[in-house]
Amino acid sequence: MKMIIAVVQDKDSNRLTDALAENDFKTTKLSTTGGFLREGNTTFMIGCEDGEVDDALEIIRNNCSQREQMVAPISPMGGNADSYIPKPVKVEVGGATVFILPIDSFFQF
Template sequence: MKLIIAVVQDQDSHHLLSSLTEHNFRVTKLATTGGFLRSGNTTFMIGTEDIRVDKALELIKENCESREQMVAPVSPMGGNADSYVPYPIEVEVGGATVFVVPVEHFHQF
């Protein structure tokens, strides 16, 4: 058995949740916040049999697209201002960060 932990952008979470439940995956959805852009993320915890991991990863890849987004940088507070860029920059956001870890024990009460 494996535990898949997938961190996705909020705007992709609804489609991913629908797709996972449609394919009979059991999913726990957590509201989380990213550290880089300080924007909302959703973290999915999916417990599944080893043979279904590839299908889950395929669904995550299909439903979580990366995109370009303009962000206004936060000014440094007492830090080094040499690398501070005072105008909005375009960064790639979205996609998914996925961890697949082995499950030694599983209990359902």
């Protein structure tokens, strides 16, 4: 068995939870912060058979890959809303950092 530890952005967390559940993966989620990605992320612990790791990775990649998104920037403080048309800007969102750890044994009580 393997333990998959996947750190993803909060915004992709619900979608990944659903996709993993639909494929019968059992997951435990931790609320985490910091470093691997921008602030505010969720860490998934997924225990699975060796032969299921590739499927889980594909689901993570399909739901959490880093991608570009157009967002409307916040209007500057004190700006005149009538005269100012904010131009959408590209930002990188998503992304996943994934570690596969070996498991010696597994028990269910």
